[in-house]
Amino acid sequence: MSQSPGPGRERQSQIYRDGVVGDRPAAPTHAAGLEEAAESAMSRRAWAYVAGGAGEGRTMRNNREAFDRWAIVPRMLTGAADRDLSRTVLGTRLPAPFALAPVGAGQLVHRDADLVTARAAAATGIPYVFTNQGGTPLEETAAAMGATPHWMQLYWSTDEGLVDSLIGRAEAAGAKALVVTLDTTVLGWRPQDLDLGSLPFARGQGIGQYTSDEHFMGLVDERVAAAAKGEPAERPKVIPSAIRSLLSIARHHPGRLRDNLRTPRPRAAVETFLETYSNPRLSWDHIATLRDRTTLPVVLKGILHPDDARRALDLGVDGIVVSNHGGRQVDSSIASLDALVRVRDAVGPDATVLMDSGIRTGADVFVALALGADAVLLGRPYMYGMAVAGQRGVEEVIANVVAELDLTMALAGVADLASITRDVLVER
Structure with missing residues (x-):
């Protein structure tokens, strides 16, 4: 019986076979090239909103420098020829340990950004966290997902009736979890948007x-x-x-x-x-009401401090996302990866902890898992793929991240996600 080559070798082989007849990937396979191609394809307003960060961009740099401080130590002859990349998080099966993050105002990049993302997610089997700031009603986006699971983001409005309405719609549309974003009760100082006088919502985009x-x-x-x-x-x-x-x-x-x-x-x-759209007075008291307002698992996104992580879990929250919003809210914030280490140490091994901000590649996913994430959320890279090549671009970005994670596991001598622990890393 022949062994499956795994998604990494399959992706490599497909690219090389296509190359024989002159067909190259639509989306560059390395992060820097993908970013450069996306900048060329996007309008100034789109690039400022999607790629921009808070203040002087220090948090975005912190996110990347945190990954650079860790190195993988491959082990040889471990027999990791067959690898299992799957994991179940809060009842949702992930074929690989990541989902597509909610990215608001995607209409800046593609008029049907939410549907394009949903179709790409469905084609690859990767779950998608619908953005509360989308241009397409969540019911239509859910229909485009088919049987592939989705979660729903919630920005807590100043109008409580609207909060309940959005939760009810998410439940009715089949969402598997509710992801409450905590870190955008007000918009951060974003010079790229400010210099253009550009807020997509003020132009009717993303609402x-x-x-x-x-x-x-x-x-x-x-x-x-x-x-x-x-x-x-x-x-x-x-x-x-x-x-x-x-x-x-x-x-x-x-x-x-x-x-x-x-x-x-x-x-x-x-x-x-x-x-x-967002409530500057959002408090733990608001979060405590969710158990009576929804039957969905509740995930809090934007946690960076261990005490906040403990408090969330004490309130009965089902999971947390360690996130600094991709560096878009607070300049000079702690890197999400650094916060992940502290949060995981604080909450122990059993709590459900996801992470985003700074994830670009399959190797990044590997490092985040090793430092305590159950799964990660992928944001900007798939938007860059969309800018370059629409749905095909999103699908290729997803396939590339899965492939590199699979190959990294193979070459590091790791056969399953449970074996990706801190022991496979050293700090530089």
Whole structure:
């Protein structure tokens, strides 16, 4: 009986076979080349939003430098010819130990970014955490996933009725877990966006979960009605940039463009979103209410301090994501990988701990697992793949990460994920 070569060798072989007839990968297989190709393919606004970080970018550098401080120590002749990359996390089976992270305002990169991501996830079997800041209603994105599992991100609104509505929709659409993002109660200082005066949500991009929500649109109608009874609203200046923004708002609002240009609802929806989408007063008391508001496993994303990790688990939260939001919120924040080590030591081996921020390659996934992550979330790289080659680009990025992880395990002498422990690393 012939042995399976594993996803790493299969991916390599496919690329080399295609190369014989002159067909090369659509998405570069090395992280730096992928990033360069994506920058060339994206608009300035898209690149600023997706690739940009907080302040001087120190947290983004911290994330990468943390990975550079660890080295893998391969072991020989261990018989790791057959490898198992699968893992079950909170009842969700992962064919490889990662899922696609929620990335907001993907419409900057592709008009149907959420659907493109969902279709790529379904084609590869990799679960996807739907973004709360998507352009496509979660029900449509769930349909595109087919049988592949998905989780749902939640930004905690200032309107509690909207929180319940979004949770209910996530449950009805078959989400397997609820991922509450904690670290964006206000937006961080993001110079790349600020220098362009660019906030996608203000142009109607990335608010599709809201404009498809009955409760939210009720708030919008209340706003429109109140405005009609009050003083006439100040008309925006008729300049090209203002016209482009109004067209963008109308184009991304449900319904026909012509109709949307004749009604105040699209602009009112944007204004309502900007006022309600995230709650600066979010507290542990809010989190404690979730056990009575959903039957889904609850995961808190944005944990960096061991005491916060302990408190989350004491409240009955099912899992945590160690994350600094890809370096987009606090400049000079601790690297997620460094925080992961401290958090895992604090909560012990049995707690469910995921990690994101700084993950670019299969080797990065290996290191994160060795330092205590049960799985990781992959963010920017798949968006870069989308920018370069649409759905095919996302699929290739996923396949490349899986392949490199598989080959790293083979060459390090590790046959399964449970064997990826700190003993396989040394600190430089």
